[in-house]
Amino acid sequence: MISNTTTPRGELKTHTVLIVGGGAAGISVAASIHKRDRNLDIAIIEPATRHHYQPGWTMVGGGVFRPEVTSKAMSEVMPSFVSWYQKGVTAVNQDIHQVELDDGSSIGYEALVLAPGLELNWGGIEGLETALGSNGVTSNYREGMASYTWDMVQNLKRGRALFTQPPMPIKCAGAPQKAMYLSSDYWLRHGVLNDLDVQFHNAGAVLFGVPDYVPALEAYIEKYGIDVNFQSTLVAVNGPARTAVFRSNDGDGNSQEREVEFDMLHAVPPQRAPRFIRESALANEGGWLDLEDDTLRHKTYPDIFGLGDVSGTGNAKTAAAVRKQAPVVAENLIASLRNQPLRAAYLGYGSCPLTVENGKIVLAEFGYGGVLQPSFPRWINDGTKATRAAWWLKAKQLPALYWHGMLKGHEWLASPAVRSPKD
Ligand SMILES: Cc1cc2nc3c(=O)[nH]c(=O)nc-3n(C[C@H](O)[C@H](O)[C@H](O)COP(=O)(O)OP(=O)(O)OC[C@H]3O[C@@H](n4cnc5c(N)ncnc54)[C@H](O)[C@@H]3O)c2cc1C
The missing domain is CATH 3.50.50.60 (FAD/NAD(P)-binding domain)
Known part of the structure; x- marks a missing residue:
């Protein structure tokens, strides 16, 4: 009420x-x-x-x-x-x-x-907010816009697709890549991936913050032939011209900007x-x-x-x-x-189900300091590998677990750790 x-x-x-x-x-x-x-x-x-x-x-x-x-x-x-x-x-x-x-x-x-x-700081990237939703500019982070991503993915047959990741921290740090892997998987299955230049522009310096999961992700980067650009931050978008501007750093504090043309852009804004x-x-x-x-x-x-x-x-x-x-x-x-x-x-648990292809997920689960905190023994699911079990969990179980479990106080696999008396 x-x-x-x-x-x-x-x-x-x-x-x-x-x-x-x-x-x-x-x-x-x-x-x-x-x-x-x-x-x-x-x-x-x-x-x-x-x-x-x-x-x-x-x-x-x-x-x-x-x-x-x-x-x-x-x-x-x-x-x-x-x-x-x-x-x-x-x-x-x-x-x-x-x-x-x-x-x-x-x-x-x-x-x-x-x-x-x-707060999603859409204004932190010049021109992005007005560009969203047309000319191939999309973001799964925008309420109601993931359907447009899917439309773009199905219609793109050739050209260049850009996927971007802003500086940390962001919610679900793997989500910018998840969009890229699922899109690339679709393009591969439909025989058009060879006609596409897929680029990942990451403001950070690594593929994923916890090293244990990186080899599995790198294998998919190679499989899809994705061009990975680290320390390359999206700073401006021009929708009608279909151009994006990236700022990159050379490590000595020098930065330079370059304009890249695109047919599809999946952008993720900085967050605060x-x-x-x-x-x-x-x-x-x-x-x-x-x-x-x-x-x-x-x-x-x-x-x-x-x-x-x-x-x-x-x-x-x-x-x-x-x-x-x-x-x-x-x-x-x-x-x-x-x-x-x-x-x-709370020991810092967080989880990122990285959808590396339709049907398989690398289920990253870790706590403070990147310490792995898997929910399941390895024989059920090895989180450092792409597995069908993890896909089944995300695609079939987690939505119901969210709506009917978590939001209702059913604390599945969530018993708090106990602090020692000296803390
Ligand atoms: C594309 C995407 C993919 C993701 N994938 C995953 C995933 O695979 N697994 C996973 O675990 N997480 C994932 N996440 C992250 C997850 O959705 C968030 O971490 C989670 O929703 C955080 O919950 P929250 O309540 O803190 O914030 P939210 O769920 O965003 O809720 C915040 C609420 O606060 C309200 N609010 C805001 N300002 C005020 C105010 N001033 N006064 C009162 N109310 C206010 C808002 O209206 C909103 O309802 C994903 C997120 C995105 C965007």
Whole structure:
């Protein structure tokens, strides 16, 4: 039910637990908190009318999922036990335990959970936002645009296809490549790959941040004949002229720009925390929410917790990370409300199912410092190799697990680690 920010007598509304954001993280953590204490008063502030299963957008772009399966009305996923404010937060006033909303009103809290995700900075690449959706310029990161990617892939028979990756951190760091591999696989199967010049332009210096997964990816780069350009950052796009400008660095601090013509461009924008976090006392040096790595409690304000893409913790920004974070925040937040020590620990788990071809996935699963954290023994799935088992998991199991498991507080393979008493 949608709520008002003041009581009938005009007093400030206050909730025991106030959650900002009703995405993967906000809904999951509400469910995990409620599962542990059914009497807690919980509210969610979320302006959007639709909730998206973003991991499905890669599959839409590859022609595997229909777009409808990746989105539901927000009212369908919003738990019945929360008060829902359909507004946006513009500021957190942590010293007086209140958040400000975009209609000028405020709401108070005893404990605050920040889960507003991240901001896609489309304006960070000149001309990109206006170019999107025509002249072959697309992005699976844009709501509703993965279908256009799939149209482009099916219609491209010759010419040049560019795939770009911005500087880290971004959500699902493998997703720019996933689009490229699925597209190349389609072109290979339809006998047109030899007539296409496929280029990958990566602002970073490596194919993937965890070395164990790189050999499997390199094998696909070779198979598809992809021209890989490291430290090559997309800085401008001209849709009608079908040209993209890349800035590259030579390692001695010298940079140069070059223009490349394209027939298709799959672009991914640079990413940052929402402004009300990035420009506040809650942010770390990089502008992300300044959380303790293990407890997910704010480093300075003990009644504030956070999870999901906004977090400044060093994990991969994925829904898979949220699956493990939500129970940790739920346990520690309840302990904090009861003045008990925080015992639950998040070890940095994140997962990136790299769709290297239609039917096979390299299932990267790792925690802080790139330590591998596979969910399955090797005989079921070897994450460093492309496997059919991992494809089956992503294509057949994970969407249902998301909608009916994670968002409902069923914590599959997500029991929190326990902190040792000295921590
Ligand atoms: C193309 C693509 C492919 C991906 N592939 C995978 C994958 O294969 N596996 C995987 O695990 N993850 C994947 N991800 C990443 C995954 O979708 C995110 O990590 C996950 O959604 C993060 O959850 P979140 O709740 O932090 O952010 P979101 O799910 O983005 O939700 C944030 C919510 O906060 C709300 N909000 C924003 N600002 C405010 C405000 N000021 N006030 C109130 N509410 C606000 C928004 O409306 C939104 O509903 C992919 C993402 C993309 C784009």
